[in-house]
Every structure is written in structure tokens, then in C-alpha cells.
Amino acid sequence: MTHPASYPLVGRSPDAVLFRLPGRDVNAAEFLRAAHDLAAALPPGANIVNLCRDRFAFAVGIAAAILRGQVSLLTTDRSPVGLRRLAERYPGLCSFADDPAVASPLPHRTLRPGTGPSGGEAANPMIPAGHLAAIVFTSGSTGEPVGHRKSWGQLATRSEDAGRRFGMTRSAPASVVGMVPPQHMYGFETTVLLPWHAHAAAWCGDSFYPADVRAALAEMPEPRVLVTTPLQIRALLESGLALPRLERVISATAPLFADLAATAERGWNTQVEEIFGATEVGSIASRRTVEGDIWRAYPRVRLSASPSEPEPLVTAPHAVPFALSDHIEALDGTRFRLLGRRTDLIKLGGRRASLAGLSRILTGLEGVLDGVFVAPDDQEQRPNARLAAFVVAPGRDPEALLAELRERIDPVFLPRRLVAVGELPRNDVGKITADAARALHDRLAGAE
């Protein structure tokens, strides 16, 4: 298969609506104008961190950076320590945000994209497929953030594929309300990039609480698509709010159980689909959860077996072939079953962290001799479950340690309990086995 050597920044007609802000629609021509305006104001440098809170500002910021030839670094760790650590690896790193309240330890500008009255025609340049548009960070197994490079061709073709997979057409463009943050890979693809190359318009107002979502959906024309997570599906159902007609619900970030999917399908008279993906490769497959456990790869994504790799490789246009960290069974080149996930990696609130990495951060604190993070056994079944941590730190107050952790790790991974102990149950080779970790956790439960 040969693929085009370049793709336009926006592959939609000038009058197509890309984003819907409260009380105002932004079409492709206006979006391009806003991106050109912002590009001129961005701080200089090869790499830039987009800290915009508003989804529209974030999207304009991504487009502006591409126009300027700058690489956007996307990270969910916005702590001063996290940003400074990024700057060590990317010298000269700058940041910008739409909200003056956002603080950054980097050279920083507050920039609000204009959505003013229409001016002249703004250029919609062809961007080479191999152009590095973004680097998206996840925490690696060591706790150090690992960057995943996103070529422009990969991002553009995947949006086209997603639009096809979810039935978005010129005559019936989808109205997408996303409940997930734009800097997370899933939210980045479905609520920021999708409208640039698929027949969709994304909502850019509040969409966190159930009441927000109902209001947002009511402002959007049909067919409506809700992009969400299992946790939020449950919250929406439990809220009992009547939602406007939903064509489709799309879920990702954590396994969606068939019961919950079926309840949502009945309750909202809709179709619930899950996206399978990873920050490393982006969205690559989907399934309608109630129909069973077989995933269908996106139109141009293929799975190929290789003698040297125990796991099938994922290939997609303009993307480096990739072996998934999840164990899958390929049924053919386009369909597969998910067999299991790696246990060190945990997901909470759509973020991913490695228990080993978190433990390393804990043991790196002053006065800490040993420490370990443990996840409850049923963490996957309870999306609102939280971690606990055990620490050997004579003379240190757990509260003070917790305050130091708060500066270094995402709030969802903060241990709900940080328990000081005399020593940790390490085996002969210094490892804490899964059984020992479970025993620690049980001891915690027994103590209540």
C-alpha cells in the first residue's frame, strides 16, 4: 500500500464546522485563521508544551505549532517537577496556556486564540506525512516519562479511519461531546484531531459532570456521539438524567464490562462501542461491547505475525510497526482478541502509571529507606479504586512524605493510605512478590 506523501492541515471544506463553542460554531476557515494568528504569537523553540485547559484553545495551539514547525509535547503531568524534568531532556522548552492562572516553571506565555470576525482567506498548507507533529508522554516502567512520536501522516490517516469506522459522513457529520481531557492520547485523537480530517464537530464547553454533558448534548445537532470512559458511563447512568438522543457512545481508557454496556444501550437507546488503543500507537481497533470479545482493526490498520516477535506487530500508515504491551490473539490480519494486560501497569482516571515507577519515586524521597505501591486486586473492576503505599522511613512523618509525593505524581495515583512500616516483606532476591503485596493490602483492610 502506498500512501500520500503529505496531508492538508485541515482536510475539510472551509465552511464545515469543526468545533462548537458555547453559543458559537467555528468552521474550518475560521479555525485556520485562528491557528495562523496564534502561530505568530507562540514562544520560539523547537518544542513546546501546550498547557491550554479549554479544548478549543488547545486545538488551535496544536495547529499553530504545526504551522510554525514546532513539536507539541503532550503530558498529563503538569507538576512543576514534571515540566522541569521534560525541559532537561528538551533544552529551550517553552510552554503556553490560555488561562492566566496556569503556572509553569518554563519560559511561558498566556495566549488566548482569537475567534473574531471573519477576515481574509487563511492558507491550509500541505504538511509532509513524516513531519513530527507531537510527542505524547506516558510514564514508562521506570517512572521516567517515555515520549511517543506522532508523525503528521499517522495522526491524519487515523482520524480519517476513525471517521469511517464510526459512520461519519459529509451528509451526516457527527456532533462529538468528549468527557476526556484533550492532552490524553484518546481525547487528543477523538476530540481535538478528529474534526480536522473526519466529518465531525467537537464540543468545546464544559463536559465533566453529568449535568454538563446533558447541556452540551442539547446544544449539538444530531447525530450525537458521546466520547467517554466506563467510570463516566456509570456516573451518567446513576445520575438518572435524561439525555438527548445519542447515536453512539464511545468508551476507552479502561475495560468496559458487557453488563454496563448493555445497560447503557438500553437506557439511552444507543450503540456502545469501545476503542482499543495505547498511547504508543493511538486508537487502532474497536468493538461493539455487547456483541462479544472480537476487536476489528481500523480500516488501514493491520496485524502481522513475525517469527522474531511473540506478539503480533501492528502496522498502520506512516507509523513505525509496533508490538503491543497487551497480550492479544490475532484471528487474522484485522481481527483479534485481547488476552490480558500487563500487571505492573495500572490505569486510573484514564492515566497510566507503573507501580514500579511510582515505588521508585517514593524511595527517592529523602529519608525513605524502602517503599512500595500496591494496587487492590480488583482494581480493574473498580475504576474508582485507589492505591496504597507502604514506606520504611524512620523519623519521617507520612503526611510530609505525602505532600512531597503530591508534587511529583498525578493526584489519581497518590496513595489513599501511606502506611509507615518497620520493613517490607522482600524475598531472597529483594522482590516483593504479588502474594506479599496482597498480604500487605489485606492487612490494611483487616486493620479497619
Place this chain on the structure above:
Amino acid sequence: MTAQIETTEHEVAQLIVDALHLEMTADEIAPDAPLFGEGLGLDSIDALELALALSRTYGVDLKSDDARNPRIFASLRTLTGHIEAHRTR
């Protein structure tokens, strides 16, 4: 019936502890300590859970009106005040 229903801080503290499965008692939540960030250290998942509990118990539907929510969730005391002013049951 127009009987005044009083929302007490203790009752809201108990709701927070129950809804979020916190490992503490209601009395341990200081009325003026921040609920998010410093203080109790709640996060965005908790915010969603708490919103559900408030809706079920008091009929108060939270929205993320940015100008308002930071103050509502500022402390147990401000949250109780918001419930008192907006409860429908």
C-alpha cells in the same frame, strides 16, 4: 410543608466519607481544610463520585461552571453552604 431542613457539616462530612470510601471518620474532616489538592487531596474521579452523591441525596446537580466550582469545593463549610442554598430534597 415548609419545615426548614438544616444541612449540617457533619452530615455532609459523613456523605463524603461514605461516597469516596475514605479511610477516616467524618469528624476528622476539618470544616475549613481544602477538599482537593492540599488537605483531603481529592481528585477528579472523586469530584465525579461526590457530584453523584450530592445529586442523589440532596437533588443538587453540580455543573463545572468554572467561576463557581472551586469555591463550592473549597472546603466542607463552603460545600455545606452550597447544598443548603440549592437542595431540592
